[in-house]
Amino acid sequence: FAFVNENGKESLNFQISVAIYMLASSVLICLAGLGFIIMGAIAIAALVFVIIAAIEANKGNTYRYPLTIRLIS
Secondary structure, three states: OHHHHHHHHHHHHHHHHHHHHHHHHHHHHHHOOOHHHHHHHHHHHHHHHHHHHHHHHHHOOOOOOOOOOOOOO
16 A cells, blocks of 8 residues: 555645646736746646656556655655
């Protein structure tokens, strides 16, 4: 259960971070219009990182997401 717990916390932290980044980019949409590009990049990066994490978890490895705010430890 420790492996699942560790990967679950890491994934939850990553999803919370993505939500924060999306919120920040939505503010940039209102201010400068630049947020559309940033929001698209965040969405693509999040999808890629989730796929990489799934592959690593299937191998039995713990994957540490990049650019993650670790709120839950």
